Structure formats: structure tokens, C-alpha cells
Amino acid sequence: MDAEGNGGKARADVVVLTALEVEYRAVRAHLEDPRPVRAERGALFELGVFREGSGERSVAIHMTGAGNPGAAASVERAAALFAPGAVLFVGVAGGRKDVALGDVVAAEAVYDYETGKDTETGFQPRQKTYQSAYGLVQLARLVAAADEWQRRILPGDDAPRPRAHVKPLAAGGRVVAHHRSDVGLRLAASAGDALAVDMEGFGFLAGAYANQHLDALVIRGISDLLGDKGEAHDERWQPVASRNAAAFAFELIGRIPVAAPGTPRPLAADARPLAAGARSLATDARSAASGTRPLVPGTPPEIPRRRGLTIRDLGALADTLLAVPGMTSPARWQQLLDELPTVGTAVGRQSASRAEALSLLRVCEARRAMGELVEVVAVLAPDDPAAAELARRVEQLGLE
Numbered sequence: 001m002d003a004e005g006n007g008g009k010a011r012a013d014v015v016v017l018t019a020l021e022v023e024y025r026a027v028r029a030h031l032e033d034p035r036p037v038r039a040e041r042g043a044l045f046e047l048g049v050f051r052e053g054s055g056e057r058s059v060a061i062h063m064t065g066a067g068n069p070g071a072a073a074s075v076e077r078a079a080a081l082f083a084p085g086a087v088l089f090v091g092v093a094g095g096r097k098d099v100a101l102g103d104v105v106a107a108e109a110v111y112d113y114e115t116g117k118d119t120e121t122g123f124q125p126r127q128k129t130y131q132s133a134y135g136l137v138q139l140a141r142l143v144a145a146a147d148e149w150q151r152r153i154l155p156g157d158d159a160p161r162p163r164a165h166v167k168p169l170a171a172g173g174r175v176v177a178h179h180r181s182d183v184g185l186r187l188a189a190s191a192g193d194a195l196a197v198d199m200e201g202f203g204f205l206a207g208a209y210a211n212q213h214l215d216a217l218v219i220r221g222i223s224d225l226l227g228d229k230g231e232a233h234d235e236r237w238q239p240v241a242s243r244n245a246a247a248f249a250f251e252l253i254g255r256i257p258v259a260a261p262g263t264p265r266p267l268a269a270d271a272r273p274l275a276a277g278a279r280s281l282a283t284d285a286r287s288a289a290s291g292t293r294p295l296v297p298g299t300p301p302e303i304p305r306r307r308g309l310t311i312r313d314l315g316a317l318a319d320t321l322l323a324v325p326g327m328t329s330p331a332r333w334q335q336l337l338d339e340l341p342t343v344g345t346a347v348g349r350q351s352a353s354r355a356e357a358l359s360l361l362r363v364c365e366a367r368r369a370m371g372e373l374v375e376v377v378a379v380l381a382p383d384d385p386a387a388a389e390l391a392r393r394v395e396q397l398g399l400e
């Protein structure tokens with residue numbers, strides 16, 4: 001195995017992080033000839049080969065220890081050392097709803113349930129969210145939709161056949177022992193769609209977010225359920241859940257396109273034409289809505305007269321934006337803002353209320369980012385009438 005890339009730097013197609021030894025062993029068992037590589041600021045990795053048919057992928061693995069801070073730091077070290085196309089966090093989690101022991105959850109998003117303000121009247125959550133990479137979430141949905149990944153589960157005790165889910169997780173520094181505990185009740189109130197709870201997922205995705213060209217996904221096997229924890233229980237189910245999560249992860253890794261050294265990461269490369277196509281679709285939609293033809297070479301652009309938005313204009317645009325399917329969900333609102341880096345940081349990220357939609361529109365108007373907003377909405381909701389209506393209204397108002 002050639003572990004060195006250009007300039008003698010170690011390379012890996014994928015990096016897999018785990019928190020516990022039982023998780024690390026389950027991941028390592030899928031690799032051929034894993035060998036230590038030089039430390040990156042003290043962090044030790046092993047690099048091995050995963051073979052799928054006639055192809056192979058180099059996979060680096062590392063054990064972060066428990067907790068969000070260590071997971072975030074390890075992502076940074078993995079990115080610096082290997083420049084991978086994707087990084088996964090694989091391990092166990094506690095199930096809170098709609099899952100059974102041994103099931104696997106691939107996190108489309110991870111909520112930080114511990115962020116908030118502690119007042120004399122109680123805790124006021126200010127929940128933050130990070131999304132897993134869109135391309136990896138799509139691959140996870142394909143893997144979960146079939147049962148082929150189950151053939152990769154390594155032999156162990158006779159555990160029930162697991163299912164796979166692609167849903168949100170919640171993460172924090174506490175071990176949540178019961179659904180009626182303070183944190184359990186908080187999760188029900190502010191993260192009701194989270195299927196499970198872990199201690200590293202949010203920090204891991206935060207670290208990936210800081211590395212703009214790094215795709216990341218959290219994959220968890222359910223080793224216990226809230227209210228059903230214990231040392232003997234962990235001894236039975238943590239190995240099972242770890243093997244199941246690792247099986248799902250390597251089925252997904254086998255489907256990740258591999259780029260030649262020195263070329264852009266595959267998922268990002270695939271996404272760029274998609275985004276370009278979405279921009280073209282959005283432009284066509286705006287042109288069709290306004291009755292104008294798309295520009296052709298040599299034709300001077302038709303520049304609509306720009307004016308300030310009235311309260312009525314803002315209200316109509318806000319109602320149209322919130323009519324886009326899923327836009328009122330916290331996860332989709334977070335995703336929209338993440339795709340608008342020039343304006344998303346200036347807008348509240350908790351929920352897509354009408355007030356937040358109005359705030360986003362005002363910021364987009366002030367920064368001349370309405371066109372960018374339309375393009376992102378077209379990507380998130382292709383062929384949706386509300387998205388097309390938003391494009392029509394923005395064009396009609398002469399906004400940039």
C-alpha cells in the first residue's frame with residue numbers, strides 16, 4: 001500500500017473516527033494491513049486498505065476519546081494529515097425514540113442540546129445545529145433503503161436483524177440515563193425528531209464545518225435505550241452496535257467515488273455541476289416568470305429597475321419562502337442558512353418563523369444577495385411551485 005501522496009504526505013480517501021475502543025476494533029476489522037502513520041500534533045492514526053470488488057480505498061482510522069471537543073480537534077488533525085475526501089464518525093449511541101437495539105442511525109443533522117441560558121425560572125435552550133454533508137446523506141439514504149449493508153456485519157452473537165435510519169441525532173456532554181430526566185425532557189421539547197443521543201457528533205460536525213472542503217457524516221449503532229442502561233447491558237450491546245455501525249459505514253465507503261491524487265474531492269466535484277445547473281434552472285425560472293428570454297451571447301442584458309422593498313413586498317416574499325416544503329423545520333432552515341455564507345450568520349438559526357424569514361430577506365436585500373437566496377432555494381426544492389414563485393417575485397421586483 002502506498003500511503004504517501006505528493007511531497008511524501010500521507011493520503012487517505014476516507015478517515016473514520018471513533019470514540020471508544022470497542023468501536024475502533026469494529027472499524028479496524030474491515031481493513032487490510034492497517035499500519036501506524038506519523039502523528040499529527042500528537043494524534044495517532046492507522047492507515048489501511050478497504051477493498052470493494054476490483055477497487056480499493058485507503059482508509060485512516062483514529063480514536064478520539066469521549067466528548068465533543070476531542071472529536072472537533074481530531075477532524076482538524078485528520079484534514080491536515082490526510083486531506084481526505086470524506087470523514088466519518090462511527091460508534092454507538094443511546095436510542096430515544098423509534099429505534100431498537102442494534103439499529104443504525106446515519107445523522108442528517110446533529111443538535112447541540114446543551115447550549116442555552118440558565119435563568120432563575122429555568123433553562124432556556126438556544127440550540128445549535130450542524131448538518132452532515134448533503135452528498136453523504138444521499139448515499140446513506142441509498143444504503144439504508146436496501147439491506148445489502150447487513151452482509152458486512154462481522155460474526156458475533158446472535159443479535160436481531162438491524163434496521164437503518166437517516167434522521168437527526170442530539171449530542172452533549174452528559175450521559176442521558178432516562179427520558180424523564182431533565183435532559184430527557186429537554187430533548188423531547190427541543191429535539192423531538194432526534195432518534196438517538198451521543199457525545200461527539202456535534203463537535204465532529206463543527207470541526208468539519210471549519211474545514212470547508214471536507215464532507216462529514218455521523219453513523220451510530222444503538223447500544224442502549226433511555227431508561228435501560230447498565231454495565232452488563234453495555235457489555236452485550238456495545239459490540240453489536242459497533243459492528244452494525246461499522247458495516248453500514250463501509251457499505252457507504254464502498255460507494256464513495258475516489259478521485260486521483262491532486263484532484264478535487266469527488267462529492268464536491270459532483271456538487272459543483274449540480275449547483276451550476278441549479279443556478280441555470282433558477283435563472284430560467286426567473287426569466288420564464290418575468291416573460292423575458294435568457295441572455296444569449298452578444299445580447300445586452302435587460303437590467304430591471306431596482307427599488308426598495310415595501311412592508312407588503314417583504315411580507316409576500318416571506319410567505320412564499322415559508323411555503324417551500326420543509327422550510328419551517330429547524331433542520332431545513334439551518335441548511336438554507338449554511339448555504340448562504342454571506343448572509344446566514346446575520347440571521348437567527350433556531351426556527352423558520354415569519355420574523356426570521358423577514359430578517360433574512362432584509363439582510364439579502366441590503367447585501368444584494370436575493371439572487372443567491374433564489375438559487376439555494378432552487379437547489380433545496382427543485383421543481384417546487386413555491387420556489388418558482390419566489391424566483392418570479394424576486395425577478396419582478398428587480399432584486400439582485
